[in-house]
Structure formats: C-alpha cells, structure tokens
Amino acid sequence: MQWLKDLxxxxxxxxxxxxxxxxxxxxxxxxxxxxxxxxxxxETVARREFGNVTLIQERSREVWxxxxxxxxxxxxxxxxxQLIRAPGFTATAVLTLSLGIAVNxxxxxxxxxxxLPHLPGxxxxxxxxxxxxxxxxRDANPVSPPNYLAWRExxxxxxxxxxxxxxxxxxxxxxxxxxxxxxxxxxxxYFEVFGVSAALGRTFRAGEDEPGRDHVLILSxxxxxxRFGAExxxxxxxxxxxxxxxxVVGVMPxxxxxxxxxxxxxxxxxxxxxxxxxxxxxxxxxxxxxxLAHGITLQRAQAxxxxxxxxxxxxxxxxxxxxxxxxxxxxxxxxxxxGIRTALAVLMTAVSFVLLxxxxxxxxxxxxxxxGRRKELAIRVSLGASRVRVVRQLVTEGLVIAILGGGxxxxxxxxGIKILRANLSFNEAISAVPVSLxxxxxxxxxxxxxxxxxxxxxxxxLKASHTDTNTGLKNESRTSSAGRSQGRLRTxxxxxxxxxxxxxxxxxxxxxxGVFLLxxxxxxxxxDHLLTAAVALDRAQYSDGSxxxxxxxxxxxxxxxxxxxxxxxxxxxxxxxxxxTVPIHIEGEADSRAGExxxxxxxxxxxxxxxxxxxxxLRGRTFRETDGENAPRVVLVNQExxxxxxxxxxxxxxxxxxxxxxxxxxxxxxxxxxxxxxSYSEDARVDPEVYxxxxxxxxxxxxxxxxxxxxxxxxxxxxRHAVSQLDPELPLARVMSMxxxxxxxxxxxxxxxxxxxxxxxxxxxxxxxxxxxxxxYSVSQRTHEIGIRVALGANRSxxxxxxxxxGFRTAVIGSAIGLAMALPLPKLFDAIFAGLHFGAxxxxxxxxxxxxxxxxxxxxxxxxxxxxxDPTLALRDQ
Amino acid sequence: MAKDPGQRxxxxxxxxxxxxxxxxxxxxxxxxxxxxxxxxxDNLLQIEEGSLYPALQRMLKEGLLESKAGISAKGRPxxxxxxxxxxxxRLDREVSSFDRMLAGITRVxxxxxx
Numbered sequence: 001m002q003w004l005k006d007l008x009x010x011x012x013x014x015x016x017x018x019x020x021x022x023x024x025x026x027x028x029x030x031x032x033x034x035x036x037x038x039x040x041x042x043e044t045v046a047r048r049e050f051g052n053v054t055l056i057q058e059r060s061r062e063v064w065x066x067x068x069x070x071x072x073x074x075x076x077x078x079x080x081x082q083l084i085r086a087p088g089f090t091a092t093a094v095l096t097l098s099l100g101i102a103v104n105x106x107x108x109x110x111x112x113x114x115x116l117p118h119l120p121g122x123x124x125x126x127x128x129x130x131x132x133x134x135x136x137x138r139d140a141n142p143v144s145p146p147n148y149l150a151w152r153e154x155x156x157x158x159x160x161x162x163x164x165x166x167x168x169x170x171x172x173x174x175x176x177x178x179x180x181x182x183x184x185x186x187x188x189x190y191f192e193v194f195g196v197s198a199a200l201g202r203t204f205r206a207g208e209d210e211p212g213r214d215h216v217l218i219l220s221x222x223x224x225x226x227r228f229g230a231e232x233x234x235x236x237x238x239x240x241x242x243x244x245x246x247x248v249v250g251v252m253p254x255x256x257x258x259x260x261x262x263x264x265x266x267x268x269x270x271x272x273x274x275x276x277x278x279x280x281x282x283x284x285x286x287x288x289x290x291x292l293a294h295g296i297t298l299q300r301a302q303a304x305x306x307x308x309x310x311x312x313x314x315x316x317x318x319x320x321x322x323x324x325x326x327x328x329x330x331x332x333x334x335x336x337x338x339g340i341r342t343a344l345a346v347l348m349t350a351v352s353f354v355l356l357x358x359x360x361x362x363x364x365x366x367x368x369x370x371x372g373r374r375k376e377l378a379i380r381v382s383l384g385a386s387r388v389r390v391v392r393q394l395v396t397e398g399l400v401i402a403i404l405g406g407g408x409x410x411x412x413x414x415x416g417i418k419i420l421r422a423n424l425s426f427n428e429a430i431s432a433v434p435v436s437l438x439x440x441x442x443x444x445x446x447x448x449x450x451x452x453x454x455x456x457x458x459x460x461x462l463k464a465s466h467t468d469t470n471t472g473l474k475n476e477s478r479t480s481s482a483g484r485s486q487g488r489l490r491t492x493x494x495x496x497x498x499x500x501x502x503x504x505x506x507x508x509x510x511x512x513x514g515v516f517l518l519x520x521x522x523x524x525x526x527x528d529h530l531l532t533a534a535v536a537l538d539r540a541q542y543s544d545g546s547x548x549x550x551x552x553x554x555x556x557x558x559x560x561x562x563x564x565x566x567x568x569x570x571x572x573x574x575x576x577x578x579x580x581t582v583p584i585h586i587e588g589e590a591d592s593r594a595g596e597x598x599x600x601x602x603x604x605x606x607x608x609x610x611x612x613x614x615x616x617x618l619r620g621r622t623f624r625e626t627d628g629e630n631a632p633r634v635v636l637v638n639q640e641x642x643x644x645x646x647x648x649x650x651x652x653x654x655x656x657x658x659x660x661x662x663x664x665x666x667x668x669x670x671x672x673x674x675x676x677x678x679s680y681s682e683d684a685r686v687d688p689e690v691y692x693x694x695x696x697x698x699x700x701x702x703x704x705x706x707x708x709x710x711x712x713x714x715x716x717x718x719x720r721h722a723v724s725q726l727d728p729e730l731p732l733a734r735v736m737s738m739x740x741x742x743x744x745x746x747x748x749x750x751x752x753x754x755x756x757x758x759x760x761x762x763x764x765x766x767x768x769x770x771x772x773x774x775x776x777y778s779v780s781q782r783t784h785e786i787g788i789r790v791a792l793g794a795n796r797s798x799x800x801x802x803x804x805x806x807g808f809r810t811a812v813i814g815s816a817i818g819l820a821m822a823l824p825l826p827k828l829f830d831a832i833f834a835g836l837h838f839g840a841x842x843x844x845x846x847x848x849x850x851x852x853x854x855x856x857x858x859x860x861x862x863x864x865x866x867x868x869x870d871p872t873l874a875l876r877d878q
Numbered sequence: 879m880a881k882d883p884g885q886r887x888x889x890x891x892x893x894x895x896x897x898x899x900x901x902x903x904x905x906x907x908x909x910x911x912x913x914x915x916x917x918x919x920d921n922l923l924q925i926e927e928g929s930l931y932p933a934l935q936r937m938l939k940e941g942l943l944e945s946k947a948g949i950s951a952k953g954r955p956x957x958x959x960x961x962x963x964x965x966x967x968r969l970d971r972e973v974s975s976f977d978r979m980l981a982g983i984t985r986v987x988x989x990x991x992x
Contacts, residue, residue: 013938016945016957021931023956024909030952050927059928063935 010064017060025050075396083400089369090401092773093362096766097405097452098412100358103351103759105409105445106416111348112440113433114340117259119331122195128298129333130161130288130305135322140337142284143325145275151288151308151325157301158290162187163269165285166261169536171731172227174240178724180536180733181223182428183241184263185270193289194256200224201235201250209268216268217246221254223264241267243540243729259334262432281312281319289330302327338429342832343752346511350759353504355452357763360497361770362405362456366398367489368777370460391461398457399450406449413437413445423751426744463489490774491810498814498855499821501767505847506822508760510829513843514836515749521684523576523742524677526614530705530738531712532574533719535730537700548698549629551726556606558722559706564715566707567612570694572604574703574741575613578680579603584690586645587655587667600641601679601689602658604699609691610674612705620652620672623693633696635668639676641688658690665697681742682749683835705738712737764851768858775807776862786866787874796867803866807859811852818851819844893925893933895976898961898969901943905960907950908934934959942968 025046032042047053083090121127130151132141143151148163164186172181188204197203199221208216217239219228228234228248238245246267274280292301309325328336335341370377377390417437425431542548552570559568573579582602585591591598607623610616618639627634635656642651655667676686694702708715716735723732734741743750779786786799826838900906900914912925937943942965948958961969 013935017931017935019955020908020934020957023907023950023954024912024927026954027909027950027952052928056928056931060931060935063932063939 010061013064014061017057021050021053021057025053075393076400078393079397079400082397083404086369089365090404092769093365093401094404094408096358096361096365096769097402097449097456098408099762099766100355101406101409101445101448101452102412102416103762104348104355104448105413105441106420107344107347107351107755108444109413109417109420109435109437109441111344112438112444113435114259114338114344115335116440117331117334118255118257118434119334120194120196120256120258124194124330126292127194127330128158128290128292128301128327129330130290131326131328131333132284133309133324133326140326140328140333143286143288144281144284145271145286146278146281147309147312147320147325148286148288149271149276150312151305154308154311155304157293157296157304159293160189160193161288161290162190162193163286163288164190165269166263166287169733170241171243171536171538171729172239172241172265173243173729173731174238176227178729178731180534180731181264182262183265183267184261185267187269190266190289191252193291195291196253196256198250199253200232201248203250204266204268209270211270214268214270215244215246216249217241218250218252218266219248220252220264220266221256224251240729241265242538257432258330259433260338260429261334262428278316278319281316298327298329340748343748346832347752347755347759350504350508350756353500354759354763354766355448356455356500357497357504357766357770359452359455360493360500361766361773362398362401362452363460364490364493364770364774364777366394366401366457367460367463367493368773370394370463371777371781394461395453395457398461399453402449402453402456405452406445409449410437410442410445413441417441423754424748426747426751430748459489487778490778494771494774494807494810495814495817497767497770498811498851499817501763502815502818502847502851503821503825504763505760505851506818506844507825507829508756509843509847510825510838510840511756511833511836512753512760513840514829514833514838515753518682518684518836519746519749519753521678521681523681524615524675524686525575527738527742529708529710529712530613531708531715531719531735532706532738532741533704533716533723533735534733535570535702535704535723536733537730539700541727541729542700545698546629548700549695552606552694552698552702554726555704555723556608558726559704559719562706562715562718562722564709565718566709567608567705568707569606569609569612569705570702571606571609571705572602572694572699572702574705574738575615575677576679576681577741577745579689581687582690583659585657585659585664587657598645599688600637600658601687602660602692603689604692604694604697604702606694609705612707615674615677617672617674620670622672622674623691623695625695627693628695631696633666633668634671634693636672636674636691637670638674638686638689638691640686641690642673644688656690658692665692668692681745682747684837685835764854767851768854771807771855772858772861775803775859776865778806779803779862779866782866783869783874786869787871790869791871791875799867799869800863803863804856804859807855807863811855811859814855815848815851819848891972893929894937895969895972896923896925897930897933897937898942898965898972901959901961902966902969905948905958907948907956907958909956910951911959937965940964 025043028046028049029039029042032045033039037045050056119125119127130143132143132147134141143163145163152161164184166184168183168185169180170183172179186204188206188208191197191203198218201218203218204216208214219234224230224234228237234248234251237248239248240246252266269286275283292298305325305327309320309323313320313323381387381390414437417435421435424433424435537548537551542551556568556570559565579601581599583591584598584600586598605623607625607627610622617636620636622636623634637651637656645651646654651670651673654670656670657667658665674691677689679685679687679689704719706712706715706719713736719735720732723730736744789799789802822844826840829836829838896915897911900911900918906914908930912927912930915923915925934943938945938959941962943959944962945957945959948956950956
C-alpha cells in the first residue's frame with residue numbers, strides 16, 4: 001500500500017521540493033552577490049546555472065507519480081479546463097459527436113439483438129439446425145418426416161436430434177374467450193437438445209409422441225402469465241386444444257426463446273401413417289434441431305448430411321431429385337431465417353457515414369482551434385515540450401470531447417432505443433426480440449467513442465505539432481492569412497463531408513423512393529371499409545366439405561344481419577396476400593411453353609367476394625349462388641392470365657384444370673375475366689390468377705371479408721358475437737381491417753424508410769454546419785487580408801465572389817467524389833433488395849442540386865459577413 | 879549549464895553514493911549538499927541540479943532519506959535531508975561494492991600497464 005501512502009503524502013513532498021529549490025536559488029544568489037554582483041545579475045546567473053526550474057521540478061515530482069498515467073490525467077484536466085473556457089466550441093463538438101454516436105449505437109442495439117441473438121440452454125454453440133436445400137438453392141427449407149426418420153437412424157453425428165413443426169395454429173378454448181394461438185409440435189426430446197428444463201412441471205417424456213399418450217401440453221411463460229394468471233395450479237389442468245382435451249404438464253422459462261419463432265405452447269409431434277409413406281416426402285414442414293456429438297465438427301456434419309441427402313435422392317428420385325441438406329449452427333440459422341441482415345447492413349452503413357461526417361466536423365473544429373492556438377503550442381514546444389507531448393495533449397482533448405460525446409450519446413441512445421422499440425412491434429416475431437441497451441451496445445459506444453477521438457483529433461494534432469517554433473512565434477495574423485497546409489486540410493475535410501453527405505443522401509433517397517413507390521402502389525381493389533378475420537375450421541367438428549360449406553352459408557347469413565354491414569364474403573386468401581401458386585392445364589394445349597410450366601395463383605372465394613372488394617368483371621360474369629356443388633364447375637381468371645395464356649384469344653368458354661399437390665381437380669369452364677390484383681402488397685408483381693367458387697370447393701381455412709359503412713373496426717365485436725353464436729368454441733384470428741393487413745405486410749418498411757430519412761437529414765444538417773463552420777473560420781482568419789483588398793479598391797461583390805468561389809470549388813470537387821461513390825448504388829441495391837426499382841437518374845440531379853444549394857447557403861452566410869468588413873477596423877485590429 | 883571539460887560524467891550510482899556519504903556526515907539541505915560535494919572534491923566533481931533533486935526524491939521514496947523542516951545557513955526555512963537506518967545500510971553496501979569495483983578496475987589497469 002506504499003503507493004496509496006505516496007498518493008496522500010506527495011502534496012507535502014511537492015511543497016518540500018519547491019521550498020528546497022527556492023532556498024537553493026536564494027543561497028546561490030546571495031553568494032554571487034557576496035562576490036560583488038548586483039542582485040539582478042546574481043539571480044540571472046543562479047537561475048541559468050540551476051537550469052530549467054520547472055522541468056527539474058517536474059522530473060523530481062515524477063518520482064512520486066505513475067508518470068504516463070498521471071501526465072495523461074494532467075492533460076485531461078488541462079483539456080477540460082481548455083474546453084470549459086470555450087463552451088461554444090465544446091458544446092458544438094460534443095453535441096455533434098453525441099448525435100453521431102447515438103444513431104450508431106441505436107442501430108447497433110438492433111444488430112446486437114438480431115445478429116448476436118441470445119441462444120437458450122446449455123452450450124448453445126453445439127446446437128445445429130438441419131434443413132433442406134431446394135433445387136433452386138433456396139436453403140433453410142423444412143425437412144419431410146421420412147427424411148427426418150431416416151436421418152435420425154442413419155447418423156451418429158448427433159447426440160440428440162429432434163424435429164419441430166414450428167408454425168402451427170390451434171384454437172385454445174375453455175376458461176375464457178376461445179383464441180387462436182401459435183404453437184409448435186415437437187419431438188419429446190426437443191427440450192433436451194437445447195438442454196433446458198421446465199420452469200414449472202416437466203418437459204415431454206419419451207413415448208409421449210405415440211397416439212393416445214400425446215395429449216400433453218407445455219405452456220410458454222408468456223401464455224402461462226396471460227391466460228393462467230401465472231398460477232402454479234395451471235400444472236395438471238385440462239385445456240381444450242382444437243376441441244380435444246390436453247393436460248398441462250409444464251411451463252417453460254421466460255428466456256426460452258428462439259429468435260423469430262414465437263410459439264406460445266408445445267405439444268408432442270405425432271406422425272400419421274401418411275407422414276411415413278413415400279408421398280409424405282413431399283410434405284416438408286419440420287426443422288431438425290440437433291446437438292453435435294462429442295468431437296464432431298460442423299464441417300463434418302455438413303459433409304455427412306450431404307451424403308445422406310444424396311442417398312435419399314438415389315432412393316426416391318421422383319420426390320428428392322436435386323434436393324439436398326444443410327447444417328447450420330443455431331445462431332446462424334436463426335439470423336438467416338430472420339432475413340434482417342441486409343436491411344441492418346444498409347442501416348449500419350448509413351449511420352457510419354453520419355458518424356464520419358460528425359468526426360469530420362469535430363476534426364474541423366479542432367483544426368480551427370489548433371490554428372488559433374498555434375502560438376501557444378509554439379511557446380510550449382520552445383519551452384521544452386516534446387512533440388509527442390503536444391500531440392498527446394491535443395489527442396487527449398479529442399479524447400475528452402469523445403468521452404463527453406459518448407456519455408451524452410449514451411443518454412441519446414437510451415432515448416433512441418425507446419423510440420425504436422415503440423416502432424418495432426409490427427409483427428409478433430419482431431416484438432419478441434429484446435432490443436435493449438445491453439453490454440454489447442455499451443462496449444460499442446466505448447469503441448466508437450475512441451475511434452471517433454482518434455479520427456477527429458489525430459490529424460489536427462499531428463498537423464499542429466509540426467508547428468515550426470520560429471514561424472509559429474513570428475507568424476502573427478498581421479502578416480499572414482491562414483497557413484497553406486491548414487487551408488488544404490480544411491478543404492479536404494469540406495470535400496469529404498460533401499462527398500459522404502451526397503453519397504448517403506443519394507443512397508437513402510433511392511431506397512426511400514423504391515420502398516415508398518412499392519408501399520403506395522395501386523393494389524387493384526378497394527382496401528377501405530373492409531373488416532377481415534381468419535377462421536380455421538377444425539377436423540373434429542367440420543370433417544368434410546359439406547360441413548364446412550354449411551357453416552359458411554350460415555355465417556354469411558348471420559353477418560349480413562349485422563347493422564352497418566354491407567357485402568360479405570369468404571376467401572381462401574385475402575387479396576394481395578400471396579396466395580398459393582398451382583400448376584394448371586389448359587384443355588387442348590400443351591402444359592408448358594418454352595420450358596415454362598403453366599401455373600397460376602389459386603384463390604377460392606364465395607360469390608359475394610368480387611362485389612365486397614370492388615373488383616368488377618371485365619368480361620363475362622362472376623360467381624352466382626347457383627354455382628353450387630351440383631352445377632357445372634366454373635372458374636374466373638384475371639386479366640394477366642388471359643393475356644399470358646390466351647394472348648388475344650377469347651378465354652371465355654375455355655376449360656382449365658388445377659393441379660393441387662398431385663391431385664387434379666375437375667375441369668372448370670372460364671366464365672369471366674376480372675381485373676388484376678397485385679399478388680402481394682409489397683411486390684410490384686402481377687401473376688396469372690384463377691378464382692374458384694367456394695360453393696364448389698369449400699376449404700377449412702379461410703378469411704372473412706365484411707364491408708362496413710363506418711369504421712371497419714367498429715364491427716369487430718359484432719363479428720365475434722355472430723361467430724360465437726354459430727360455434728362458441730371456434731376462435732377468430734387476426735380480426736383487423738384490410739388496411740391493417742396491408743400495413744402489417746409492410747413489415748419494417750415504413751420504419752426502414754423513416755430511419756433512413758432521419759439519417760439522411762441528420763447527415764445533411766451535420767455536413768451543412770461543418771461546411772459553414774469551416775468557411776466561417778477561414779473568413780475570420782482572412783479578415784485582415786480582406787480588409788487590405790477592400791482598402792485597395794475591391795468592392796463588396798468582389799469579396800463575395802472570392803469567398804463563394806472558394807466554397808464553390810470545394811463543393812464541386814466534393815460533389816464529384818460523392819457522385820462517383822454513388823454511381824454503383826442502384827446496381828448494389830438491385831442485388832440486395834429484389835423487387836424494388838432503383839432506376840431513377842433524376843434522384844442524382846435532385847440530391848446534387850439540394851446539396852449544392854445547402855453548401856452555397858452555408859458558404860453564403862460567412863461570405864456576406866466578409867463583405868461588411870470595415871477596412872479601417874480590420875487593419876487596426878491586432 | 880556548460881560543462882567544464884575537466885569534469886567527467888559520473889558512473890551510475892555514483893551520485894547516490896556521494897549523497898548518502900555526505901549526508902551521513904551531517905544532515906544537509908539541497909544547496910549545502912551541492913556545495914559540500916564541490917568543496918570536498920576540490921571542484922573536480924560538480925553535481926548538476928538537474929539530477930540532484932530527482933535523485934533526492936527517489937531516495938526519499940525508497941526510504942533511504944528522510945526530510946524535515948529546518949533552517950538554512952542564512953536563517954531561511956528549507957528542508958534538511960537526513961540518512962535513515964536503511965540509508966546507512968545501503969551506504970555500507972554500496973561502498974563495499976564500490977571498493978570491489980575499484981579494486982577490479984585497478985587490477986585490470988595494472989595488467990595493461992605491465
């Protein structure tokens with residue numbers, strides 16, 4: 001603890017030292033005076049003999065210090081004092097940097113949550129996911145039951161392997177409102193793969209995947225809290241799932257969550273006989289979670305799984321042709337299946353540009369200050385301060401600014417993350433992801449602050465340390481305008497700011513335009529005043545088509561009695577929500593043209609559908625109540641279908657056949673053509689589409705469409721009531737207006753646009769203030785010169801032109817660099833974001849002019865001020 | 879601060895040795911120490927203040943010296959440095975090692991002469 005004692009006693013040592021040295025000098029002086037010198041001469045000689053008092057004192061004191069650390073500390077204190085003395089400068093620099101750091105850290109919180117996801121369980125790095133690779137190389141596809149069963153037997157790669165069907169929905173009834181919940185059916189050993197046990201009760205036991213023993217249920221923590229009031233007595237209770245009794249055996253812990261998958265409960269996965277047949281190979285719906293056996297590497301697992309997939313391909317060429325298998329680590333798989341990586345990469349690039357501009361601003365400010373302090377630095381160098389010491393002092397100043405900026409930035413980040421979270425609720429999977437100011441974000445802020453400090457202070461510091469002592473002391477502003485190299489560096493900074501700002505703005509504008517056009521495209525039908533809801537008729541109550549049809553007829557009758565309800569219909573898929581694509585045959589024609597198999601989107605609708613969504617027939621008729629089970633089978637096609645497959649010939653009266661998963665439906669006659677509806681609201685594509693009549697082919701899964709005379713949401717309780725009167729145990733899912741459906745399909749797009757827009761604007765504002773600051777400073781440095789020019793007869797417009805042309809020259813160079821950087825952007829974006837259009841050369845022109853106008857304005861204010869320089873005052877100054 | 883060409887650089891540890899020895903004779907303040915060494919060595923050795931004060935601090939820190947408030951020859955307040963017990967032990971050790979070194983050097987020089 002000697003160092004601690006030193007720390008407290010060294011003040012005394014410092015004083016002792018000062019007293020000793022003073023007495024030393026004093027005694028020597030007196031001695032010299034005794035030899036006959038005058039007091040003044042004696043003092044001078046004594047001091048000269050002694051040497052640099054301050055330096056010797058400093059050296060002596062260093063004995064008591066940790067030299068480097070302490071001199072940095074002293075530098076820091078000095079820097080703080082300097083900064084406090086220039087509050088305007090400090091505030092600008094800190095605020096600029098904190099904005100840059102905050103936007104970066106806020107975006108990074110998403111990176112941390114989505115790309116560095118929390119993985120549950122024990123040694124999650126050993127958990128892998130086996131998925132299918134389709135012939136089109138779209139990997140991360142689910143696996144079929146026969147493949148799962150075969151692979152589980154054939155490989156020793158994994159110590160444990162489980163299958164899960166992660167995306168099922170069930171009706172949960174008994175104890176309150178019936179509701180639809182997302183759930184997963186899993187092999188009994190599913191939880192063992194992850195190495196998690198139940199928070200309450202137990203997980204599944206071996207053998208509970210056999211029919212008869214499989215009516216056991218595990219609740220997610222969230223569902224247990226919401227529906228069972230977090231009561232321990234929930235264990236052992238019987239609940240009704242799809243009208244069958246299940247016993248609750250366990251509750252999982254709250255942190256058992258896989259990014260993007262949000263099942264609210266789990267039941268055992270039971271394979272039917274059909275699942276095990278060859279036909280079952282077509283039904284790919286399982287993800288395989290497995291734990292690597294001891295000593296097995298990921299590479300080895302990948303290689304061996306590819307071999308196993310090859311075996312399946314040889315054994316079942318009809319089903320498995322060109323299908324393969326992939327193995328990924330759990331984290332990798334989750335990130336991959338979430339598909340948010342590219343959007344995050346774009347956002348992170350955008351914010352890093354913002355940070356670069358912020359750093360350039362701070363560098364400019366420091367440069368400006370360093371130029372103002374040239375004399376001070378020259379004095380310090382001439383008094384014996386080493387260059388390293390001067391650089392360190394200036395870098396410390398940058399560091400202090402960066403740390404203050406980082407601290408303020410952290411506060412702003414906290415606010416930013418709160419705003420972000422409020423906007424990250426557009427779907428269940430996203431809102432289940434915990435975006436927060438976690439350790440990763442804190443580390444990120446620290447690192448970014450340090451990088452910013454280095455970026456923004458090193459160049460000005462090196463520059464300043466090269467101050468030549470002689471010229472530095474001589475170089476009064478009376479004799480010079482700003483030093484040449486300082487001016488060059490400043491120009492480079494402004495150029496850089498303009499280049500990065502321009503590139504960022506063009507990029508964001510292109511993206512915003514692309515996404516905006518897509519979000520505001522005409523879908524082809526009327527979305528307003530439509531209430532929708534999803535229904536899934538279960539097998540238990542509605543075993544076949546006639547029961548389903550009976551229910552729908554009753555439902556439509558009931559719905560029409562709701563006051564304020566207009567047209568009512570049901571449809572297998574809501575419009576513009578990506579219905580299934582099926583192969584089709586046209587009577588009397590080959591099934592393909594130029595190698596392309598005929599196919600069309602398939603939607604089953606009730607007769608009232610077209611009127612309800614305001615989609616009038618272009619030719620022929622729509623469905624009627626008389627198009628029932630026993631009537632001749634009829635279909636409708638859309639305009640695109642008629643154009644693509646009939647090419648000018650009349651489609652009416654032609655017969656087509658739909659091929660549903662190998663089972664062909666009867667031929668149907670085309671009785672009408674309706675106008676196009678976009679296949680998916682977030683895609684500009686229009687595909688050929690076939691409409692079937694619900695009366696002729698009822699389905700168990702469908703959506704209700706209800707046209708309301710008022711706000712559609714006002715009818716939702718009446719809708720629920722009507723359905724519960726027909727079947728009290730039938731849950732209604734996704735009761736929402738059609739506009740909400742479309743909005744949900746936009747996913748993160750609006751947020752993406754808002755974020756990009758904010759960053760673009762922030763970059764522009766930062767760049768503008770930076771440019772303004774640097775030009776204003778250059779004008780203030782040249783006050784003297786301008787004064788001389790005016791005194792010699794230059795008029796105001798000459799001065800204005802001179803300053804503006806300097807700014808303009810810089811702007812042109814910066815813009816040229818920025819444009820060159822932005823040129824490959826559309827190509828890049830096309831590769832990243834399929835389905836968006838980025839071909840918009842006018843954007844370049846618009847953004848360029850906007851940037852030039854802002855730059856001109858930023859230069860104009862100081863330039864105008866320069867024209868008011870009074871030569872007499874300017875020359876008398878200093 | 880120009881050096882008298884007649885003087886030579888001290889070897890490492892020499893300054894410490896001289897300080898310890900001088901202070902063993904009697905406690906002194908800084909300037910007195912400089913003068914003492916100068917006088918005793920007949921102006922052959924001159925201590926640079928640039929090294930004296932840091933060396934004093936170093937020895938203080940190591941506990942070889944202690945300092946306390948005192949009065950200078952001229953009656954002004956100053957700090958008097960005094961050897962501690964540890965300082966005395968160090969001096970003895972240094973002196974014997976210096977003697978050995980000197981003996982060694984002398985022998986080597988003697989061989990060259992012969």
